[in-house]
Amino acid sequence: MENKDFAVFILSYGRASKVHTIKTLKKGNYSGKTYVVCSDDDSQLDQYKEKFKNIIHVFKKSDYVCRFDIADNFNDDRVVVYARNAVFDIARKLGIKYFLVLDDDYISFRYTQDGNGNYLTKVKNIKDLNFAFDSMLNYFKKTNAKTLCMAQGGDFIGGDNSSVFKKKLSRKAMNLFVCSTERPFNFIGRINEDVCTYVNYGAIGDLFLTICDYRLEQLETQSNSGGLTEFYLNEGTYVKSFYTLLFRPSCTKISLMGDKNKRLHHKVDWKYAVPCIIREELKKKI
Numbered sequence: 001m002e003n004k005d006f007a008v009f010i011l012s013y014g015r016a017s018k019v020h021t022i023k024t025l026k027k028g029n030y031s032g033k034t035y036v037v038c039s040d041d042d043s044q045l046d047q048y049k050e051k052f053k054n055i056i057h058v059f060k061k062s063d064y065v066c067r068f069d070i071a072d073n074f075n076d077d078r079v080v081v082y083a084r085n086a087v088f089d090i091a092r093k094l095g096i097k098y099f100l101v102l103d104d105d106y107i108s109f110r111y112t113q114d115g116n117g118n119y120l121t122k123v124k125n126i127k128d129l130n131f132a133f134d135s136m137l138n139y140f141k142k143t144n145a146k147t148l149c150m151a152q153g154g155d156f157i158g159g160d161n162s163s164v165f166k167k168k169l170s171r172k173a174m175n176l177f178v179c180s181t182e183r184p185f186n187f188i189g190r191i192n193e194d195v196c197t198y199v200n201y202g203a204i205g206d207l208f209l210t211i212c213d214y215r216l217e218q219l220e221t222q223s224n225s226g227g228l229t230e231f232y233l234n235e236g237t238y239v240k241s242f243y244t245l246l247f248r249p250s251c252t253k254i255s256l257m258g259d260k261n262k263r264l265h266h267k268v269d270w271k272y273a274v275p276c277i278i279r280e281e282l283k284k285k286i
Contacts, residue, residue, distance in 0.1 A: 005097040006137065007033035009057075009090070011083040012104035016047035020219065021106040028109050028129035036104075037083050037090060059086040068186040071196070071246050081193040085186055092181045098137055101177040105219040112156060112165065112215050119160035132214055140178045145207035146185050148178040153217045155210075164212050171274060173198040173208035176216055192243040195266060200247045202274040241266045248273070 008030070010021050019036060036052045038045060039061040048056055064082045084101065091099045109126040113119055126132050140148040152175055155164040164170055174194040185206070189196035198208035244266045245252045251273040257265035 003032060003098075003134075003137075006099065006133075007035060007091065007094070007096045008100045008102060008133075009035050009037050009087050010102050010104050011037050011080055011087070012048070013039065013042055013078065013080065013083070014044055015104055016044040016051055019052075019104045021102050021104050024106045024108060025129060028126050028132075030129040030133070032130065032133070033096075035090070035094075037087055039082060039086075041077070057090050059083070059090065069188045069247075071189045071243055074190060076190075079190050079193075081187050081190060084193060088179070088181060088184050091179075097182065098140075098178070098180050100133060101179060103175060103218065106176075106216050107219060108217045109150075110153075110215050110217065112151065112212055119156075119165055121159065126214065135213075136178050136211065139211070140180075143207065143209070144183075145209045146179075146183050146201065147173050147208055149173045149208075149210040150176040151210055151212045151215045153215055155212070156215065164210070168212050170210045170212075171198070171202060171208060171270065172210050172268075174210070175218075189243040189247065191240045192266070195244045195268075196247050199244055199252060199268055199273055203248060203251070205275050238264050244268070 008025065010019060012019050022034070022036075025034065034055060036048065036056045038048050038056060038058050040058055041061050042048065045058065049058075059082075061077060061082050064085050068081070068085055070081070080103070087099070087101055091097075109129060109132065111120055111124045111126060136148055136150070149172070151164055156162045159165070172195075185197070185201060187193045187197045188200060202208055241254050241264055245254060251269050251271075253267050253269070254264055255267045257263055257267070
């Protein structure tokens, strides 16, 4: 991938020996620049530096404490929101204009549809991530979106009947982010920071988008130690769900999600979440 203005940043915390995304990128034949981002309070920082040497970038977490709305008065900083905000500054220092932000626990990248737009029922892994990332970047450049994201496996429950696949393009933004130093924004909230961000900024007209052409698969958070796992084990997803409600109570509520094993989860009512565009033919004649 010959693009001096582009790089991939992998955010990691407490998982020096389990940065699965590095191997997954290699399986997909990604050949561009890759960096691992860690914070200075990571107990495994020496292991990161030894293992990743020239591709690791360490940021000072205390530099970001007052730069965004954390939304609480807790003291547990073992969360990813600091790294998500620091990566913009790191990219800027490296002279990188466009970049992908990835978590460290991805185990595969897959296609979701064939050449005719039909939903793929069989697994088809992406063998050319250079092409996939390039296509996402090219689309991102043609829009004024703050970020462009890749869908996740869970988005396709129901297959071709899933809402994400039917819409093709949705106004959520989670997990994998195409970003630009020329379109900066702050992630907000200690946890559920991705949802808090796209709902909060979406309400004032900013575009946060997800495409359904590709999907990523990752390890289950609470079965993979390090990262956010310890925070979730301490606080639970019950607490997580309320963060978005704190930012946008006008369009968010807490409800039960799931079929048999139901759990509390945030639910966004998109009718009230973002500005709506009225079709021109409905405009009243003056």
